[in-house]
Amino acid sequence: MSTSVAGTGARQEHLARRGEAPIAYAGLVAPPRSGAPNPHADLRAALPDLRASLQPRILYATPEMADFVKTGGLGEVAGALPRALRRHFDVRVLIPGYRQVLDAFPDIPVVARLEAQAGVPPCDLGLVEAGDGLRIYVLLSPDLYDRDGTPYGTAAGDFPDNDLRFARLGLAAAEIALGADPTWAADLLHLNDWQAALAPAYLAWRSVRVPSVLTVHNLAYQGLFPRENLARLGVPEHAFQIDGVEFYGQLSFLKAGLYYASHVTTVSETYAREITTPESGCGLDGLLRTRAGQGRLTGILNGIDESWDPRTDPHLAIRFEADDWKGKRANAESVRRQFGLAISRGPLFAIVSRLVHQKGIDLSIQAAETIVAEGGQLVVIGQGERRFEDALRGLALRHPEAVGVHVGFAETDARRMFAGSDFLLMPSRFEPCGLAQMYAQRFGSLPIVRRTGGLADTVEDGVTGFTFSDTSARGFVGAVRRALDTFAEKRRLNAMRRNAMSKSFGWGEAATNYTALYTRAFGNNAALRWRAA
Numbered sequence: 001m002s003t004s005v006a007g008t009g010a011r012q013e014h015l016a017r018r019g020e021a022p023i024a025y026a027g028l029v030a031p032p033r034s035g036a037p038n039p040h041a042d043l044r045a046a047l048p049d050l051r052a053s054l055q056p057r058i059l060y061a062t063p064e065m066a067d068f069v070k071t072g073g074l075g076e077v078a079g080a081l082p083r084a085l086r087r088h089f090d091v092r093v094l095i096p097g098y099r100q101v102l103d104a105f106p107d108i109p110v111v112a113r114l115e116a117q118a119g120v121p122p123c124d125l126g127l128v129e130a131g132d133g134l135r136i137y138v139l140l141s142p143d144l145y146d147r148d149g150t151p152y153g154t155a156a157g158d159f160p161d162n163d164l165r166f167a168r169l170g171l172a173a174a175e176i177a178l179g180a181d182p183t184w185a186a187d188l189l190h191l192n193d194w195q196a197a198l199a200p201a202y203l204a205w206r207s208v209r210v211p212s213v214l215t216v217h218n219l220a221y222q223g224l225f226p227r228e229n230l231a232r233l234g235v236p237e238h239a240f241q242i243d244g245v246e247f248y249g250q251l252s253f254l255k256a257g258l259y260y261a262s263h264v265t266t267v268s269e270t271y272a273r274e275i276t277t278p279e280s281g282c283g284l285d286g287l288l289r290t291r292a293g294q295g296r297l298t299g300i301l302n303g304i305d306e307s308w309d310p311r312t313d314p315h316l317a318i319r320f321e322a323d324d325w326k327g328k329r330a331n332a333e334s335v336r337r338q339f340g341l342a343i344s345r346g347p348l349f350a351i352v353s354r355l356v357h358q359k360g361i362d363l364s365i366q367a368a369e370t371i372v373a374e375g376g377q378l379v380v381i382g383q384g385e386r387r388f389e390d391a392l393r394g395l396a397l398r399h400p401e402a403v404g405v406h407v408g409f410a411e412t413d414a415r416r417m418f419a420g421s422d423f424l425l426m427p428s429r430f431e432p433c434g435l436a437q438m439y440a441q442r443f444g445s446l447p448i449v450r451r452t453g454g455l456a457d458t459v460e461d462g463v464t465g466f467t468f469s470d471t472s473a474r475g476f477v478g479a480v481r482r483a484l485d486t487f488a489e490k491r492r493l494n495a496m497r498r499n500a501m502s503k504s505f506g507w508g509e510a511a512t513n514y515t516a517l518y519t520r521a522f523g524n525n526a527a528l529r530w531r532a533a
Helices: 005-017 041-054 073-085 099-104 162-177 199-205 227-233 253-260 269-274 285-293 325-339 361-373 386-398 411-420 436-442 453-458 473-487 490-501 508-521 526-532
Strands: 057-061 090-096 110-114 123-129 135-140 188-192 212-216 224-226 250-252 263-266 297-299 348-352 377-382 403-407 423-426 446-450 466-468
Touching (some): 110 135, 110 162, 123 162, 162 199, 162 227, 188 508, 199 212, 199 253, 212 253, 212 508, 253 285, 263 508, 269 297, 325 348, 348 411, 361 377, 361 473, 377 411, 411 436, 423 473, 436 446, 436 490, 473 490
Parallel strands (some): 057 188, 188 212, 212 263, 446 466
Antiparallel strands (some): 110 123, 224 250
């Protein structure tokens, strides 16, 4: 990994900001000019740049971002958390130059050239600015990123060169910390999931110390590749061991990040505890127990943005607020028409989810028969495993007036389903955080969830939703029956709706927790701690 001559100044400034060399911010306050109407005009003009120079610089590296492309909760988080942190930090995002990013910014200025390392190809580093001023670095490498499909693959499977594609992302994050951009260098790297997890390893192998935080959004996805790929990724042989990147004979991007990062976070407190156990640790529980024992593993619950408000959401058929149950029923009627269901005064259940085993879709299919038998209806939107898509289509064919299924996803449809439904089915086998249960509560739809991960942290049984513990159909159906009984008790139902809709789930608390964590990660550098205050 080489640092260009152009980046040398930024690296020197970066070291100075971390207390490793002196730095003077000369010339920021000019003396008053003779005859100037306002002697402080120059100072005021310089204040935004001065403020930014005094804030610690955070690089938020992510494989997806809701502004451009998302496959799940990570994209939503990457679109919201960096913005919530800008009050205290100079935050920039790093994302690969997918086709969707290039479409959004047809002319991207290049600020640096990132050279090849081993078999990781070179690329240009672009810099763009979102409408709200958030600055976003874009990795410009059409051969790696300008493709059809998701960020990770197509319907046929994952891209075969994902190791190179995301080694390039981690390597770029490390190079930005080293001053690849001559005007800006990161004081701390915030890395997301396995796709960015090699960054702290690349720095460690160069004996460079830059604080780093790795957030695990789902431990089940680890970025596993053959040992034979070490050389082309620039991974030294000595790192292929249990105290390093080796995982049962393979190279694990995620384990590299867990081992080399300064701190590890995950997206709820309960999930942070669960992943230290053999049952939920995906083979990494030993390392995670060690990190927890060192005080280097933290659960910080995700938030949702302010657009999830039934009083203002433009997607809804009719906007409404707590106690406006006529407005909620109007949205339910709209959803029923959209899915071709019969007119009904019975309860409306919804599934808004990836249709995969993790989400307990098989349990929801079994519970559907109880729902229909009790006079309820079910609407489903999502896509995933073919077996579940086919089973849900079959369910709709058997009960055409009570079950509606749309395979796919549309934002407007999903929001209307949250607004119109009475209950959300979410019996996940594991759920690091989950966002759908938060969206549902904001729209007065009571979630029925398994007590795991972020679901346990966000749904209060009998207060804002219904929970159950085991992963059996019997346990889930029992919770569904409790919901059906509650629907018949309108006073209790409406009280639970009010409780659910009163919860904000905003990003403020998460931003506060990350601010404290970043400040700790800076260690003993008094100047950076002062700037983060």
